[in-house]
Amino acid sequence: MSTSSGPHFFISYSRTDTNQKQNIIKQLRTRGINLWVDIENLVPGSPAWEREIERAIRGAAGIIVLLSPESNNSEWVRREISFAEQNDKYVFPVLIRGDEDDSIPLRLSNHQWVDLRQNYDNGLDELADALKDHLGITAADQETKQQQKKPVNFTTDELKKFALPGLLALIGLACIGGLFVLGSIITNNIQPQAATPASTNIDPAVTATNADVVISDGPAGKIVYTCQVNKANSSDQICIMNADGTGQRQLTDANDNQDASLAPDGQTVIFISNQTGNYEIVEMNLGGKRTPLTDLDGTLGLPAISPDNQWIAFTNRVAGFDQVWLMERDGTNPRMIFSLPGIAAVAPTWSPDSDEILFAVGKDLSRQLFIMGLDGREPRLLSDQIFTPGRTDWSTQGLIAYFIGETWNGEVWTIYADGTGMAQVINDGNAQSPSFSPGGRYIAYTGYTDVARRDEFSCEIFIMDLYSREQWQLTDNEYCDYQPRWGK
Numbered sequence: 001m002s003t004s005s006g007p008h009f010f011i012s013y014s015r016t017d018t019n020q021k022q023n024i025i026k027q028l029r030t031r032g033i034n035l036w037v038d039i040e041n042l043v044p045g046s047p048a049w050e051r052e053i054e055r056a057i058r059g060a061a062g063i064i065v066l067l068s069p070e071s072n073n074s075e076w077v078r079r080e081i082s083f084a085e086q087n088d089k090y091v092f093p094v095l096i097r098g099d100e101d102d103s104i105p106l107r108l109s110n111h112q113w114v115d116l117r118q119n120y121d122n123g124l125d126e127l128a129d130a131l132k133d134h135l136g137i138t139a140a141d142q143e144t145k146q147q148q149k150k151p152v153n154f155t156t157d158e159l160k161k162f163a164l165p166g167l168l169a170l171i172g173l174a175c176i177g178g179l180f181v182l183g184s185i186i187t188n189n190i191q192p193q194a195a196t197p198a199s200t201n202i203d204p205a206v207t208a209t210n211a212d213v214v215i216s217d218g219p220a221g222k223i224v225y226t227c228q229v230n231k232a233n234s235s236d237q238i239c240i241m242n243a244d245g246t247g248q249r250q251l252t253d254a255n256d257n258q259d260a261s262l263a264p265d266g267q268t269v270i271f272i273s274n275q276t277g278n279y280e281i282v283e284m285n286l287g288g289k290r291t292p293l294t295d296l297d298g299t300l301g302l303p304a305i306s307p308d309n310q311w312i313a314f315t316n317r318v319a320g321f322d323q324v325w326l327m328e329r330d331g332t333n334p335r336m337i338f339s340l341p342g343i344a345a346v347a348p349t350w351s352p353d354s355d356e357i358l359f360a361v362g363k364d365l366s367r368q369l370f371i372m373g374l375d376g377r378e379p380r381l382l383s384d385q386i387f388t389p390g391r392t393d394w395s396t397q398g399l400i401a402y403f404i405g406e407t408w409n410g411e412v413w414t415i416y417a418d419g420t421g422m423a424q425v426i427n428d429g430n431a432q433s434p435s436f437s438p439g440g441r442y443i444a445y446t447g448y449t450d451v452a453r454r455d456e457f458s459c460e461i462f463i464m465d466l467y468s469r470e471q472w473q474l475t476d477n478e479y480c481d482y483q484p485r486w487g488k
Helices: 015-030 049-058 075-086 120-148 156-160 164-189
Strands: 009-012 062-067 090-095 222-227 237-242 257-262 268-273 280-285 290-292 300-305 311-318 321-328 335-338 344-350 356-362 368-373 392-394 399-404 411-416 423-426 432-436 442-448 459-465 471-473 481-487
Touching: 009 015, 009 075, 015 062, 015 120, 015 399, 015 423, 049 075, 062 075, 062 120, 075 090, 090 120, 222 257, 237 257, 237 268, 257 300, 268 300, 280 300, 300 344, 311 344, 321 356, 344 392, 356 392, 392 432, 399 432, 423 442, 432 481, 442 481, 459 481
Parallel strands: 009 062, 062 090, 257 481, 321 344
Antiparallel strands: 222 237, 222 481, 257 268, 268 280, 280 290, 300 311, 311 321, 321 335, 344 356, 356 368, 392 399, 399 411, 411 423, 432 442, 442 459, 459 471
């Protein structure tokens, strides 16, 4: 829905770019831009769909076009651009994926465009400023037109000064001549403004062509993961590397260690270890010093530190079924906050503000995702369309990543915490256990390099750029690397 009854901008996009479109909408609205979005205002496929699209474009202050290879090939996007130009609407091209050759249609090739493939936040700022400036220009134009339309009124005394018939004739001639001159001025000096936003308000660095692009916000931070260096499920170890795949090293060398994640400051790692005979939670600095955090004589799993560094959520298996537990950051006051008799609750993940926990409930591949507060009361179902093994992540952009399918046929999807914007982001049938980069632009995941032979030791760590959809393989070992978790 649009955010107010004031002037709005229409967004044209390809359904393939739903994920990025949702984030751009959110970011522009926080910058005070009123937007009209089809799926918020219409029922897809309804008879009124096309008519309402036309009405929304006619009533818009301008149209924002999200450019990508898919939108360049979209008949709907082309029709929306054409209709906007026919109705003298400013077009604001925004390049989100691809390059100038495959993403920018010929009709927009001479337009200035905002490049969100780099300097994402700065690009959104510049776009919002251009939209606001355009609203100011539009308001001034409308005021001028209204002033031009004001009729000329004569008082009775003024009319008495002239012979009424002659005066009426002169006024008629003057009006006809004046309208002719005014029409000529408008035709010669005011051209349709359907093409280009105000260029003086957009930083050239943000509108660089493909040849000028230098991605400054590449993969950063560290990724911690489980490495089966001994090729045995009962002897997993914890490894760490830089987000570009360099600096791979092993942190542990004994016992069975799994489910690692980084502390918010990136200086320590927490994981589960069976060093004591039970699977307990351990914290280790990057130099190898270990500190036990629990002694519950149980089978714990998937510990995760809250972004505000105040809490640790984890699972505890009781009577054969996992429960969601919570404890203080130092390991004190452990307590159960969610359980269901005879049903597992697994894979707790923190919201960016540390106020909520996302977790999965159910069996094997058919678990559903729920969100609850730290008191464990009234968990809400994220979506009735999701069935997942359970491993998830929650980005600083408010996006939730999860995967579906079995080991050899996994797919990574994303959805917003309000249940909207569901989109498949990795569709090669070989991806699982997603983890967002600190800024939310990239996803790390586990993929198998030898699916054909179902080689269980061929799992490696990959990352994907959600903006360009480019993928990289980070690890390449003769043993399985899996369970990546990204941090600073």
